[in-house]
Amino acid sequence: MLHLATWWVLLLLPLPFIAVYLLPHAKPRAQSALRVPFFARLQALGGASRRGAESQGGWERVLASLIWILLIIALAGPEWLGKPVMIQQTGRNIMLAVDISGSMEIADMSLNNKTVNRLDMIKSVAGHFIDQREGDRLGLILFGTQAYLQTPLTFDRQTVHNMLNDATIGLAGQMTDIGDAIGLSVKRLMQYPAKSRVLVLLTDGAANIGSVDVIDAAKMAAAHGIQIYTIGIGSERAVVQTFWGPQYVNPSADLDEKTLNQIATLTKGQYFRAHDSQTLEQIYERINQLQPISSDKRIFRPMKVLYYWPLGFALLLSVVLFVKQMNFRFSSRKVASPLMDI
Numbered sequence: 001m002l003h004l005a006t007w008w009v010l011l012l013l014p015l016p017f018i019a020v021y022l023l024p025h026a027k028p029r030a031q032s033a034l035r036v037p038f039f040a041r042l043q044a045l046g047g048a049s050r051r052g053a054e055s056q057g058g059w060e061r062v063l064a065s066l067i068w069i070l071l072i073i074a075l076a077g078p079e080w081l082g083k084p085v086m087i088q089q090t091g092r093n094i095m096l097a098v099d100i101s102g103s104m105e106i107a108d109m110s111l112n113n114k115t116v117n118r119l120d121m122i123k124s125v126a127g128h129f130i131d132q133r134e135g136d137r138l139g140l141i142l143f144g145t146q147a148y149l150q151t152p153l154t155f156d157r158q159t160v161h162n163m164l165n166d167a168t169i170g171l172a173g174q175m176t177d178i179g180d181a182i183g184l185s186v187k188r189l190m191q192y193p194a195k196s197r198v199l200v201l202l203t204d205g206a207a208n209i210g211s212v213d214v215i216d217a218a219k220m221a222a223a224h225g226i227q228i229y230t231i232g233i234g235s236e237r238a239v240v241q242t243f244w245g246p247q248y249v250n251p252s253a254d255l256d257e258k259t260l261n262q263i264a265t266l267t268k269g270q271y272f273r274a275h276d277s278q279t280l281e282q283i284y285e286r287i288n289q290l291q292p293i294s295s296d297k298r299i300f301r302p303m304k305v306l307y308y309w310p311l312g313f314a315l316l317l318s319v320v321l322f323v324k325q326m327n328f329r330f331s332s333r334k335v336a337s338p339l340m341d342i
Contacts, residue, residue: 002306005077013072016065063321070314074307082302091135092196092291093153095189096160097181098122099203099233100167101144102174103254106204108235111277118204118233119169121277126202129284130161139188140164143181145173145209153188176205179212182228182263186221194225198291201263202274204233206256218263228267229287230260233274 004010100119109121130138138160139153151163181201189197199221207214221228232255257273264271270290274280 001081003079003081005079007076009072009076012075013069016068059324060321063317063324067314067317067321070310070317074311074314078306078310080304080306082304084301091133091137092198093137093139093189093192094133094198094200094291095139095141095153095185096126096130096164097141097143097147097185097199097201098126098164098167099144099176099181099205100142100169100172101176101205102170103176103205104233105169106234109233109276117169119167121280122202122233123165123167125277125280125284127161127164128281129287130157130164132288133157137192141181141184141188142167142172143177143184144170145175146177147181147184148172149184149188153192175209176203176207177210177212178203178207178259178263179210179214179217182214182217182221183212186217186224186226189226190224197224197226199226199228199267199269200231200287201228201260202231202233203255203260205254206259214259215262215266218266222267226267227291228263228269229290230264230269230271231274231280231283232257232260232271233280235275 098119104119104122105117107115107117109116109118111121111124134157135155137153137155138151138157139149140151140160140163141147142150150167151160154160178201182199185199185201189199218228234255257271261271263269270286272283272286274283
């Protein structure tokens with residue numbers, strides 16, 4: 001749709017025509033009569049000159065009028081407004097910190113009636129959570145012996161999902177440094193508004209390495225207004241074949257639930273326990289309820305300015321007018337030269 005940003009400028013269109021109508025015209029000068037024997041020839045040459053001048057004056061008025069109209073249209077700021085586009089308002093800033101230490105390779109989780117390791121289960125369920133968070137910035141930190149930023153906070157959910165799928169067990173080392181993961185998350189999240197900083201931390205063990213104490217890191221996160229939702233991963237019962245036959249063991253014996261609970265409490269978050277894919281899905285649904293997805297949208301209409309078109313045509317016509325005036329002056333001199341020879 002065509003739109004004029006400053007439509008009121010169009011009121012200036014009749015200004016030169018009003019000025020011509022209101023201002024007094026110049027009075028013709030009185031001329032003395034002079035009888036000459038070659039009057040007929042002089043009259044013929046003068047008539048031709050007057051006709052050329054009248055024709056030239058008409059073209060000049062038309063071109064000048066067009067130039068004025070085009071300049072006014074350009075000043076009015078013509079714009080082309082595209083179709084309305086709905087844009088999701090910025091939501092929360094959510095960092096996912098996923099444990100990829102050696103213990104995540106334990107295959108004690110059930111996914112679609114298949115036994116899978118802990119990381120594969122997280123990839124499946126967390127990937128669905130990522131896809132749901134439309135309008136939020138999402139980031140990904142992977143940690144083991146050390147933590148590293150896999151994906152900075154971004155609106156590109158597909159990239160975060162892909163980078164999670166590319167995560168490999170043991171890539172960051174075999175140990176578990178939860179304090180470093182929280183510290184790196186704080187460093188990245190503190191660049192964004194305090195009311196929307198969230199960390200979802202998934203681990204299957206206890207902090208057994210690192211220079212940053214886990215509780216101190218949690219207190220630092222709380223000081224920067226970051227809510228931490230901790231999720232303990234791992235089954236509580238698994239069957240192991242031994243020399244004396246099948247025996248039940250607890251594969252999550254190393255999970256430090258007490259510390260994970262403390263982290264959540266200090267940061268006004270919540271601790272969850274995921275025994276399988278179904279409970280992890282329920283946990284993510286619960287986080288969606290605690291941190292609802294922003295539903296606010298605003299309408300945006302793409303705009304393209306068009307003032308340069310009338311401005312360009314006005315410039316082109318100005319060049320044409322200048323050339324025609326120069327040609328007329330040159331031709332007038334040619335007409336005047338025979339008169340000089342009489």
